[in-house]
Amino acid sequence: MPRRKLAKGPLHSILSEDWADAPGIEQRLQPECFSDLRLDQIVAAVIAGREAYDLTPIFWAPLPSVEAIGYRQAVFRDFEAPAIATCVTSFAERMRGVRALLEQSRKFYFPLQKQRLHLDAIGEYCRAVTGLSRAMAEANPGSRGLLEVRRYLDDYMQSEPFQALSAETGRLQTDLADIIYTVRIDGKRVEVSRYAGERDYAAEVLETFAKFRQAExxxxxxxxxxxxxxxxxxxxxxxxxxxxxxxxxxxLARHCERHCDFPDPGIVAFDRDAQFFLAWLEYLAPLKKAGLRFCYPVVSERADAIRGLEMFDLALARQLVAEGGQVVVNDFELHEPERILVVSGANQGGKTTFARAIGQMHYLASLGCPIPGREGYLSRVDQTLTHFEREERVETLRGKLEESLERMRVLLERATARSLLIMNESFDATTVSDALYLNRQVLRQVMQRDLLCVCVTFLDELASLSEETASFVAQVDPQDPAKRTFKVLKRPAEGLAHAMAIARKHGLTYERVKERLKP
Amino acid sequence: MKAHLLYRDRDLFPSGEPPERTSRSSAAFRERASPVGGESPRMTDLTRDLALEVLYEAMAAGDAYLHEVAKRVVPASLSDREEIRYRQAILVDCVSHPEVVRRMYAVATSAIDRERQVWGWTFRHPEVLVRRCVQVLEIFRDHLGQLRGIADAQSAAFRSEGFTTLFAMLARELDDAFLGVMKEHLRRLQFRDGLLFSARLGDGNRGTDLLIRRSSTPTPSLRERATDWMHQLMGSQPASYVYELADRDEAGFQALQALRDEALASVAGALDVSTRHIRGFFKMLRTELAFYLGCLNLRERLAGKGEPLSLPEPADGEFLLQARGLYDASLSLSMAERAVGNDVDTGQARLVVITGANRGGKTTFLRSVGLAQLLMQCGMFVPAEEYRAGVCKGVFTHFKREEDPTMRQGKLDEELSRMSALVDRLKPGSLILLNESFASTNEREGSEIARQIVRALTEGGIKLLVVTHLFDLAESLLRSPPGPTLFLRAERLPDGHRTFKLREGAPLPTSYGADVYARVFGTNESSASPVQGGAIVEDRSGESEDNDERRADQS
Structure with missing residues (x-):
């Protein structure tokens, strides 16, 4: 008899409320942007130690609506409460114990042993469910997702079959635990008896010599x-x-036979789905501790203005925090009609990191996760498309350019007005005039398709291409132009200003060179 | 069961045993035995500055263990007068009956050594460990009996509270009844009636919590076994069921042995703990006796060459010291002839400023005070005809360091950081000995630094003995002392001969003028320098080099 019927109505997933979304809620294919945005590293670290739950498909599936994002964000907020995280964690731990015991029970052949393991599995399951239900009621979740779980658990717990299962299991466990027997080994003869109050000899020995004790x-x-x-x-x-x-x-034998298939499928599903939330929050914890901020972005279908404050590249931050380094955070803001961020400025100045951070932010927001940054107002993105210069060896320059353009063409075909395109020094491998030309062409298409776009480039000209472009510049330390700050600010592209500063530092400006040439 | 020969109410080592002899690091010790703030830097500085190593060698007389204990007990000063007197009384007993003390030490040492000789490789099998422990217990039983014998025979002759209590404890705890119980355990541990253990049903119904039980009933008779069988046959519930291994069931016998081992783990653990307890008792006894044995050894050395030793009188902490014939024991131990003794009485003074001739015995005097103070505060006799001193909260030293030629640049820095570390640990009532501190910079700077420190420390209730060449410092302390101050001066006879005696006396100005004059005008007989402005011109021949070097450093 399927236990599901015990509760009044089936249990919604905490991943998604709408049954219509269910088929897409997990994807079996990793989105192409994953490695460019280092989301692959992030997800690998997030699920580390939770491989058994098979969580990656959830990370591979952006949510299809603003409502779905909101539903999941609410569940996340609940999980941020220590009371909930703790109770779900200990529930999960117990459920792992249940699975391990069942696995052992299956493996063994000696009935008295199989039965005991099965009994303990049931016992652990009952404790898991009871504990979760009780803690959940106490923690008082606010999200629709967890309220539903709470309701379901209450019904299930109060159902007569569960009550009976729990009571009988407990009784048997107590009876077994109370048994004490003695064994006397004398040569080949082994005598098994009920324990009759014989004294603990080790205790007697300890007692005799305890007076010599000088220290523990x-x-x-x-x-x-x-x-x-x-x-x-x-x-x-x-x-x-x-x-x-x-x-x-x-x-014991009767009980095991009667309850050979006891776990409730709805509860089993919750056990797994909850790991998605726990895993993500656990991943963020050390970063929060290091002072980094995370937020629940306000996501609209199409926002007039989007912005992210104090955002950062999650993968890089994780690494820096582990090494005790400093994470530089950045802001960005776009107002209609701006749709394209053109990022220029100092070489190795954090331009790619900035672009990656924006990409991660949008993608993670579409999963309903809390994201890096103090504040986020974003449009929902259906796809995050990345065009990064590839390392692959291509025989000729022409071949490489072709390959690059071909990739761009595919991306643009796939893109919708809800998509985000991140171009990282695209067409870098050509002459400046070619690069300028190609970039202009591509950006024109981007504008036509009304994509949201980040374009990392060394071509200042792109920054002022149209009223849709907004210029962002990677900064250097004004005191020491050779020092990069990894700050990216919204301001007009600087042209040669940076190069001149470095020249001055080395005493190679016009005045300095003339001066030094003086005898 | 505690010996409590070092403290009336506690062990030397809270952990019961001194760190293993093999471990050279004293880190473990620092944590374990520092009754009066004995931290490491002070420990090593003290050892170096007061030449304590020489003293330890004499106490050890070739026994490395005695050395180890001396090294740990001596610098860990007592701060309570009662505690000092407690040890002093025990020491007096030891001096009256040295042979008894040495015999007890020998029993303890023998117990420890013989246990170590009992075979002991890895004990993966509890049953093997049980057998070893039984052997060890036999040895310990014998040695405990010997101790008891000594207590019975000697207790009447000892007067001190410490020994009286110890002997009474041995007679009480190691009485015939106890030695009998021990014998009974040794018999029972042969398990002649088979091995009885209890168990519960653990994970997967496997037997768990196996505990050896002492059977109250002997093995069932043949008749009882028959009854069991009858019960089984008739379906009624008997008290036990029997399983018998087939004779050739080798796997079965292995399984049985594994069970025996698992069951015996409880007893093996208990025996292991018990033998360690008893060993700990012997070790503790050895440690506490070792200190007094060290005192006896030192006494033999010093008394042997006619040096005086006396039981000091610990006085109120406010008082500094009063001594007659006070000499540096470490110095005496390292030379054939007797050391020169000094008389001193600080009266009201809590600050003593010592100036005077170079190599005139100033440092030696400082050492003799530090050493006597340490010895008094660990309950020993002191190298003096008479010694009365206030009990202080730790003895600290800040001596000029001669070595570290590579660190010239940072010398003052090093001195200051060392001083700063000391200041962290000083408390009102501490005693600090400054020996030519801050001489690594020029006189004016050094004096100003020292002046501020000395004043601050004195006003903070610290007792100071200051040896200094810094006339600026000494003179300003004379002019405006920070409190009652005693000025001592190393004596130099008019013929230039040094007596190594200190006399009360104000600091004398030194004159570079004379030296310079002499050098410029080519006069070599500086001892013939005239009296200038009523003060004797000091013999600087030993120091002028130092000063030149110092000046060179600064340029």
Whole structure:
């Protein structure tokens, strides 16, 4: 009998409320932008240790609507409350225990052992469900997703079959735990009896010599090869113990037979889905501790103005925090009609990182996750498309350019007015005039398709291409022009200003060179 | 069971045992035994500045363990007068009955050594460990009996509280009844009636919590076994069921041995703990006796060459010191002849400023005070005919460092950081010995630094003995002392001969003028320099080089 029927109505997933979204809620194919945006690294780190839950497909599927994003964000907010995270974590831990016990029980052949493992699995399951339900009621979640879980759990817990299962399991476990038996080994003879109050000899020894104690002494500890299976001597002993307590052991056999398939599918699904939220928040925790900010972005279908404050590249930040480094955060803001961020400025000055951060921000927002940054107002993005210069060896320059343009063509074909395109030094491998030409052409198409676009380039001219472009510049330290600050600010492209500053530092400006040439 | 020969109410080492002899690092010790703020830098500075190593060698007389204990007990000063007197009384007993003390030490040492000789490789099998422990317990039982014998025979002859208590404790705890119980355990641990253990059903119904039980009933008789069988046959519930291994079931016997081992783990652990407890007791006893044995050894050395030793009188902490014939024991131990003794009485003074001839015994005097103070505060006799001193909260030294030629540049820096570290640890009532501190910079700077420090420390209730060449400093302290101050001066007879005696006396100005004059005009007999302005011109021949070097450093 499927347990699902016990509750009043089926359980919605906490990943998505709308059954219509369900088929797309997980994807089996990694989006192409993943490696360019380093989302692959991020996700790998997020799910590390949770491989058994198979969470990646969730990360590969942007949500199809603003409502779906809101639903998941609300669940995330609930999970941020320590009470909820803790209770779900301990629930998950117990469910892992349940699976491990069932697995063992399946593997063994000695009935008295199989039955006990199965019984303990049921016991652990009941504790898991009861604990979760109780803690959930106490934690008082606010999201529709978790309220639904709470309601479902309440119904399930109060159902008669669960009550009976829990009570009988508990009784059997107590009875078994109370059994104490003795074994006397004398040569080849093994005698199994009920325990009759014989004194603990080790305690007696300790007591005799305790008066010599000068300080806490750690007695030698022995570790015995932990083999979960029993050998035939142990089985023989257990068999005799079962004969000493026949009622308990026959009760055990009956119980296991009756409840061979006990976990509720809805609860099993929740156990898995919850890991998505826990995993993400756990990944953010050390970064939060390091002082970085995260936010729930306000996501609209099409916003007039978008902005992100104090955002950063998550993958890089994770690495920097681990190494004890400083993470530089950046802001961006676009107002209609601006749709294209043109990022120029100092070489190695953080332009790509800035672009990546914007890409990550949009993608992660479309998963309903809290994202890097203090504040975010974003448009929902259906696809994040990236055009990064590839390392692959292509025989000729022409070949390489062709390959690059071909990729761009595919991207543009796929793009919709909801898509984000990130171009990172595209067509870099050509002459300046070619690069300028190609970029202009592509950006024109971008404008035609009304894409949101980030364009990282060394071509200042692109910054003032039209009223849709907004110029962002990677900054250097004004005191020491050779020092990069990794700050990117919205301001007109600077042309040669940066190069002149470096020249001055080396005493190679016009005046300085003339001066130095003086005898 | 505690010996409590070092403290009335506690062990030397809270952990019960001194760190293993093999471990050279004293880090463990610093944490374990620092009753009076004995931190590492002070420890090493003290050892170096007061030449304590020489003293330890004499106390050890070739026994590395005695050395180890001396090194740990001596610098860890007592700050309570009662505690000092407690040790002093025990020491007096030791001096009256040295042979008894040495015998007890020998019993403790023998117990420890013989245990170490009992085979002992890895004990993966509890049953093997049980057998070893039984052997060790046999040895310990014998040695405990010996201790008891000494207590029975000697307790009447000892007077001190420490020994009286110790002997009473041994007689009480190691009485015949206890030695009998020990014997009974040794018999029972042969397990002649088979191995009885209890268990519970653990994970997957595997037996767990295996505990050896002492059976109250012997093994069932043949008749009882028959009854069991009858029960089984008739379906009624008997008290036990029997399983018997087939004779050739080798896997079965292995499984049985594994079970025996798992069951014996509880007893093996208990025996292991118990033997360690008893060993700990012997070690503790050895440690505490070792200190007094060291005192006896030192006494033999010094008394042997006719040096005086006396039981000091610990006085109120306000008082500094009063001594007659006070000499530097470390110095005496390292030479054939007797060391020169000094008489001193600080009266009201809490600051002593010592100036005077170079190599005139100033540093030696400083050392003798530091050493006597340490010895008094660890309950020992002191190298003096008479010694009365206030108990201070730790003895600290800040001596000029001669070495580290590579660190010339940072010398003052080094001195200051060392001083700063000391200041962190000083408390009102501490004693600090300054030996030519801050001489690594020029006199004016050095004096100003020292003046401020000395004044601050004195006003902070610290007792100071200051040896200095800085006339500017000494003179200003004379002019406006920060409190009652005693000025001592190393004596130099008019013929230039040094007596190594210190006399009360104000600091004398030194005159470079004379030296310069002499050099410029080619006069070599500086001892013939005339009296200038009523003060004797000091013999600087030993120092002028230093000063030249110093000036050179600064240029």
């Amino acid at each position: 002494v750690q007695g030698r500890e022995f570790t015995f090869r932990s083999r979960p299976e029993m050998n035939h001597v142990e089985e023989a002993i257990l068999q005799r113990v079962s004969r000493l307590y026949p009622e308990i052991f026959s009760g």
